[in-house]
Amino acid sequence: MTTASRDDGKVSGGRSWTISMAVAGSIIDNTQSHELASLVCGVEIRQLAGQIARAAAIFRIDEIVVYDDSEKSAKLSAKSRKWNECAADTGGAFLARLLQFLETPQYLRKSLYTMHPSLKYAGMLPPIDPPHHLRQSEWLPYREGVVLEKRPDDGGSFVNVGIIKDVRISQFIKAGTRVTVAMGEDSSYKRLFGKKLKAVPPTEPREKMGLYWGFSVRLASxxxxxxxxxxFEDGYDHTIGTSEHGEQPNPTDLEIPPFRHLLVVFGGVTGLEHSLREDSSLEVEEVSYLFDRYLNVCPEQGSRTIRTEEAILIALQYLQNPIQRACSRGE
Known part of the structure; x- marks a missing residue:
């Protein structure tokens, strides 16, 4: 990826390109299938989600897609689950909810999330700490907020953005909506309270200033x-699948073409080959045909298995320099 400061994940100028990663929901079903007490199992699952969320933040992933990769996962019923706290969810839905919760700034979580069994103990996970998880006294040109029920007399909306006092925006937006607020150029928050600010698209911090602004979460069936x-309107223009059966180029020799939207896909415990067999809408013979590149990012591994959360860290580090080179060519 591009060089970024530790404080705000900022790159020089704006950034139009994005990096997405897709993760199989069956990694959750596999975890819950072990013969463990439900509490222990629940903690293990949340730790798994926390590791994935932290990897995404560290490597500035813009979108996480969680996909259900088998009919068994998609149709899992309450009776078939070994753990009972969130029986209505598929593994994918459970993981997606946890990731979305972890991406949300702490000061907004009580307003945006009702009590849900799958979020039990989630607040105890290590914070992912991306730039938009601002402390009350910290300043950036943007802040995440939630629209409040109370309204200004002269129109618009009040928004809680995690500072000492609520701010006003010019738009009338439904209460309970998460918004990105442009805070202006004055870092003295006290001068903001008499002004009307503006809610902007959540992509603006990235596109206008090159700030890393967390990841969106999408659930795929x-x-x-x-x-x-x-x-994205024209889809992903470069896709990479990861598998122990993939090609093994040295990262210094791996060339990725300039892209607008890059997608890196990780399989479940049994790999992307299994995901292909379980998807009746795909008619290709080999799963590698789905991708522009099909890579083994950890050749000659000493363990017979690599857990998905480990594969994510290995792959994103492996791809870092090739992605840097691709983006520098595309500028």
């Missing part, structure tokens, strides 16, 4: 839906 439900 299958591997194919990762591609077909892409939120």
């Amino acid at each position: 299958s591997l194919s839906a990762v591609f077909t439900e892409c939120p």
